[in-house]
Amino acid sequence: MLFEEYDYFQYSFPEPQYLGAKYIFTGWLTKYLPSNIATALDAFSGSQSVAFALKQRGIKTYTNDFLRFNHAIGLALIENSSEKLSANDIEALFTQRDTENYTLMQDTFANIFFDNEQAQIIDQFRYNVELLSNPLKRALALAVMNRSLTRKVTMGHFAHTQALNYANDPERVKRNRSLARPIKDIFFELVGKYNQAIFDNGKENKSYNENILSLLPKLQSIDLVYFDPPYCDSHANYQSFYHLLETYTEYWRDKQFINTTKRYEPQRYSGFDKKQDAIYSFEQLFQLSADIPHWLISYNNRSYPSLQELRAMISRYKDVSIETQTYANGRGGKGSVAGSQEILFVCKNKPHSFIPSHFMESVPFSYWHQRYNNDELEEFTTNRTGLLWLKIKSITRRELINDFLQFAELPVSATRLESKFQEIYTKLSENVETAHTQLDSFIRTKHQETHAAIDQEKLVSELYQLRSFDWGGDYSNALDKYLVDRYIKVYSRFDELSTKLETEIPRAVQGYVLCSWYNHWSSILIEDIFKSHPSVLPTVGQIKKVDFFIDGIPFDLKVTYLPANFIEAKRREKGLRPELTELKRQAREANIPFSEHRRSDDTYYEIVEKMKERGDIFCQNALASMKNIRLEILKEVQTDPQILIRNLYEEQGELRFDASNRLFLVLVDTEDFDSSWKLKRNLQALRPQIMKYLDEFSSNDLEQKKISFRYRNRNRTQEYTAWSDIIFVVK
Numbered sequence: 001m002l003f004e005e006y007d008y009f010q011y012s013f014p015e016p017q018y019l020g021a022k023y024i025f026t027g028w029l030t031k032y033l034p035s036n037i038a039t040a041l042d043a044f045s046g047s048q049s050v051a052f053a054l055k056q057r058g059i060k061t062y063t064n065d066f067l068r069f070n071h072a073i074g075l076a077l078i079e080n081s082s083e084k085l086s087a088n089d090i091e092a093l094f095t096q097r098d099t100e101n102y103t104l105m106q107d108t109f110a111n112i113f114f115d116n117e118q119a120q121i122i123d124q125f126r127y128n129v130e131l132l133s134n135p136l137k138r139a140l141a142l143a144v145m146n147r148s149l150t151r152k153v154t155m156g157h158f159a160h161t162q163a164l165n166y167a168n169d170p171e172r173v174k175r176n177r178s179l180a181r182p183i184k185d186i187f188f189e190l191v192g193k194y195n196q197a198i199f200d201n202g203k204e205n206k207s208y209n210e211n212i213l214s215l216l217p218k219l220q221s222i223d224l225v226y227f228d229p230p231y232c233d234s235h236a237n238y239q240s241f242y243h244l245l246e247t248y249t250e251y252w253r254d255k256q257f258i259n260t261t262k263r264y265e266p267q268r269y270s271g272f273d274k275k276q277d278a279i280y281s282f283e284q285l286f287q288l289s290a291d292i293p294h295w296l297i298s299y300n301n302r303s304y305p306s307l308q309e310l311r312a313m314i315s316r317y318k319d320v321s322i323e324t325q326t327y328a329n330g331r332g333g334k335g336s337v338a339g340s341q342e343i344l345f346v347c348k349n350k351p352h353s354f355i356p357s358h359f360m361e362s363v364p365f366s367y368w369h370q371r372y373n374n375d376e377l378e379e380f381t382t383n384r385t386g387l388l389w390l391k392i393k394s395i396t397r398r399e400l401i402n403d404f405l406q407f408a409e410l411p412v413s414a415t416r417l418e419s420k421f422q423e424i425y426t427k428l429s430e431n432v433e434t435a436h437t438q439l440d441s442f443i444r445t446k447h448q449e450t451h452a453a454i455d456q457e458k459l460v461s462e463l464y465q466l467r468s469f470d471w472g473g474d475y476s477n478a479l480d481k482y483l484v485d486r487y488i489k490v491y492s493r494f495d496e497l498s499t500k501l502e503t504e505i506p507r508a509v510q511g512y513v514l515c516s517w518y519n520h521w522s523s524i525l526i527e528d529i530f531k532s533h534p535s536v537l538p539t540v541g542q543i544k545k546v547d548f549f550i551d552g553i554p555f556d557l558k559v560t561y562l563p564a565n566f567i568e569a570k571r572r573e574k575g576l577r578p579e580l581t582e583l584k585r586q587a588r589e590a591n592i593p594f595s596e597h598r599r600s601d602d603t604y605y606e607i608v609e610k611m612k613e614r615g616d617i618f619c620q621n622a623l624a625s626m627k628n629i630r631l632e633i634l635k636e637v638q639t640d641p642q643i644l645i646r647n648l649y650e651e652q653g654e655l656r657f658d659a660s661n662r663l664f665l666v667l668v669d670t671e672d673f674d675s676s677w678k679l680k681r682n683l684q685a686l687r688p689q690i691m692k693y694l695d696e697f698s699s700n701d702l703e704q705k706k707i708s709f710r711y712r713n714r715n716r717t718q719e720y721t722a723w724s725d726i727i728f729v730v731k
Helices: 003-010 023-030 049-056 068-079 087-093 104-109 116-129 135-151 163-167 170-175 183-196 212-218 243-250 275-288 307-315 365-373 378-382 384-394 398-408 417-428 432-452 456-463 479-488 494-502 504-531 564-573 579-589 600-614 617-639 642-650 673-681 683-696 699-705
Strands: 039-042 060-064 206-208 224-227 256-258 263-265 294-300 318-326 341-349 536-538 548-550 553-560 662-668 706-709 720-730
Touching: 003 049, 023 049, 023 294, 023 318, 023 341, 039 049, 049 060, 049 068, 060 068, 068 135, 068 206, 068 243, 087 116, 087 135, 104 116, 104 243, 116 135, 116 183, 135 183, 135 243, 163 170, 212 275, 243 263, 275 307, 275 365, 294 307, 307 318, 307 341, 365 378, 365 384, 365 417, 378 384, 378 553, 378 720, 384 417, 384 432, 398 417, 398 432, 417 432, 432 504, 432 536, 456 504, 456 673, 479 494, 479 504, 494 504, 504 536, 504 548, 504 553, 504 673, 504 683, 564 579, 564 617, 564 642, 579 600, 579 617, 600 617, 617 642, 617 720, 642 662, 642 706, 642 720, 662 673, 673 683, 683 720, 699 706, 699 720
Parallel strands: 039 060, 039 224, 060 206, 224 294, 553 662, 662 720
Antiparallel strands: 256 263, 294 341, 318 341, 536 548, 548 553, 706 720
16 A cells, blocks of 8 residues: 555544444454555445545545435545535525425424424525535535434434434433534534545545446446445345435425335335345345455344355355454444444455356346336346246236136145245246247236126216316325325314315315226226237236237336426427416406416416407417417427427326336327317227227337436436337327
């Protein structure tokens, strides 16, 4: 090690309060660093203490964590070499501004972890973070605030609901005064320590925010990798412990928040924190790291898989020795109780070792299970074994799977549904093409039974009883969230809420039920049209992300219209005002009175109807101008459908997010765009267009349907790939 590298030890890592943090072990861990290491990767970086120790030693350091709040620390302290928060920056971060759309902490966590006043300050701060122009400063501000938030709760995590009780307990405050201190004071105390930890080690260090199994294939020329994975069956669920920090960093607006601690749902897929995934994830991890000469792996003797199992897996690739440290005192979590052992696997290349290109001849069940859960769906389209996995999953309902076992004369020993799924896949994947033939035959037989039960004419007649399509509110994926946000949290007086029960709420609930009913049964009819085509293999069970297979390609059908947000985006591109703003301007010019309703849809409807009723040249021209712009937009997307496809993927709601192959059926009534919903029951208009598309469909053209996109509510650097197309039905 060069003498000048020691200069970096004058910089101190801000002490974390993080379950499993290796801060207390960095001196011990770094004793096992080989000499002449130029580039190292901290693959599960967490608090970033090991990455910081690598940076101190003059090593080019890559750091990664799949949680955004940990990534922010990596940006702030590892990738960042010079940017600090100035006095002006800090003042700006606590400046009071209009934050009408930044109330997440108040709405979700006030009176659980913070009182309302502190929650308002935290929301205000998060709004102000976005005003900082430098992304490294933004990351630094978030890192310091997140650390401040952990100081406000006992044990530094958010898996309990005693924060306010403890803050009002003099005995606990005596032991930890931060429980009762203002968050601003804690931030001011910490920010100097973080500023002082920023230094330039002369290398281009980088912080990543990905699942490590996705990141490893993208990196090259790594000399050493440090793995500190979640200790499965120990304190592995970091998303539950630190959910608030992830929610605050992402500032989610359409997540579902569950249980008493308001943990976000769905959680990100890890692959290392659950027993059913852990072993295969480790196998993948080691295979993908085979070309990296040196590994250091932190582990715990109370975790799953066992030390013996993990050592056996490592030994396929590396020579390995084991070092241990015993916890004298507990540090929180099952994996660090007094007497448990911290384990370090020290791994290096075997002499003249040969690493096989794949460690198994067949693709195991867990491989596809992991990719399905992690929205890594590309391979299901291009791999026959992956397609087989999907088909089996599509019949994994108890009555269907038992019928299939009888149909295929396939004996299985498992009794649990998930175990049956796994055993069937293992047996059928021994002869993939024969298995496809069996499954296709079974599925088509079952579909005929379902199809025979649908009386199309009667169902269409029922759908015609709905005369107006009005949801009655903006639900953002969930009626319960709408009612909570609009009524339950708004009205503190019982009599006011009771009045709403007699007026507004019945309309909202009725609208939601009727529109949901219409969408469900019209979708049944539309899917039945697709499934009647000979090139389409239906799904007969309930499976997310797939409605049918066209020429063996899985597709999820989405019936939609020209989205309002897309129309507004295209209007902005053309330098035009939003439609409602323009309508209001035209109404005022025409002296047409209107009310500013709580719902913008109601205001829009009132103006349009009054313009139609007046019917003079001015109103006709105003409505025609709006219609013509929509027709221009329609023509654009018919010429280049991928413009609209990308919008439909990127703007989907968080609770319904996935990266499945999607076939969009876009319905447009050009005479009255707002009546496009009626086309969902117009089988005479739908059937010819659907059949024409399916007749002309060819899997040879699949590459033209490929699309890549990023999703705003998840890792913004992660790129998803899918195959997608649009069928336009225009009246």
